[in-house]
Amino acid sequence: MIELRDIRRDFQVGDQTVHALADVNLAINAGEYLAVTGPSGSGKSTLLNVLGLLDHPTGGHYLFEGRDTTTLDDQAQATLRNRRIGFVFQFFHLVPRLTAQQNVELPMSLAGIEPAERARRASHALAQLGMSDRAHHRPDQLSGGQRQRVAIARAVVMQPALLLADEPTGNLDQASGADVIRILEELNQQGITLVVVTHDESLASRAQRRVRIVDGRIEKDTGRREDA
Ligand SMILES: Nc1ncnc2c1ncn2[C@@H]1O[C@H](COP(=O)(O)OP(=O)(O)O)[C@@H](O)[C@H]1O
Ligand SMILES: [Mg+2]
Structure with missing residues (x-):
């Protein structure tokens, strides 16, 4: 489903070049559950942003469902x-x-889906996350755990193939964090490909596959599923 080939991401800071990602080669199969770990500043968020098409690599190729995304324009x-x-x-x-x-x-507005259909699907997504009674609350009227549920509803309402989560429990208490992980894992069991960045080893150990990044390079890749 995903293939990163020789991905590099450099940041220019003044006259210094930071190599946030270097020589990253990674293939992810549809349906996998992968945890990305590594020290602070090792390139985890940069990797996730590249995977999420939120950031462009400086070099290399990123194939998503067989298409080379590095040749697509911004709109595509x-x-x-x-x-x-x-x-x-x-x-x-x-x-x-x-x-x-x-x-x-919001993502449905971007996709040009009609208001009635948008409302119907948003209500359904919120209901699935147990948030129906908070649908008309603003974020500042919700707890951290509830905000993350809304964010997950927004992330999956278009029924994506890939779900990326960058330290999704990092700002939550233990109980809400466990709750969020359980929701993400349920989505993975329903078929979505899940990549979670975390520096929490116990959380990472729940994933079938674990990739460790150090200094922008993949240092370890264990538990890879060879089939599918
Ligand atoms: N926009 C940016 N401009 C300059 N340097 C950046 C930028 N984003 C990340 N970096 C640098 O790239 C490296 C990797 O950062 P990041 O991917 O955020 O690490 P992590 O998520 O593992 O903590 C760090 O050295 C960081 O300072
Ligand atoms: Mg980060």
Whole structure:
């Protein structure tokens, strides 16, 4: 489903070049559950942003469902991201002035889905996450765990093939964090390909496959599923 070939991401900071990713080769099969670990600053978020088409690699090729995304223009990448990829962030990234329902409707607005259908699907997504009674609350009227549920509803409402989560429990108490992980794992069991960045080893050990990054390079890749 995904293939990264010799991916490199350099950041220019003043007269210094930071090699956030170097020589990254990684293939991910549909349906896999993969945890990415590594020290702070090792390139985990950069890798996830590249996978999510939120950032462009400096070099190399990224194949998504057989298409080389590095040859697509911004619009085509945005469309692909909107249709096929969901993203969950540590700090939720909900739009503050919009209700939970409106936040979940956003990706469908981008996709040009009609208002009635949008409302129907957003309500359904929120109901599946146990958030129906909070649909008309704004993010500042929700707890951290509830915000992350809304963010997950937004991430999956377009039924993406790939779900990326960058430290999704990093800003939550233990109980809400466990809850969020359980939801993500259920989505994976329903077929979505799941990549979770975490520095929590016990959380990483729940994933079938674990990739460790150090200094922008893949240092270890264990538990890879060879079939599928
Ligand atoms: N936008 C940016 N500009 C400059 N340097 C960056 C930028 N984003 C990340 N970096 C650098 O790239 C490296 C990897 O960062 P990141 O992927 O955020 O690490 P992690 O998520 O593993 O903590 C770090 O050295 C960081 O300082
Ligand atoms: Mg990070």
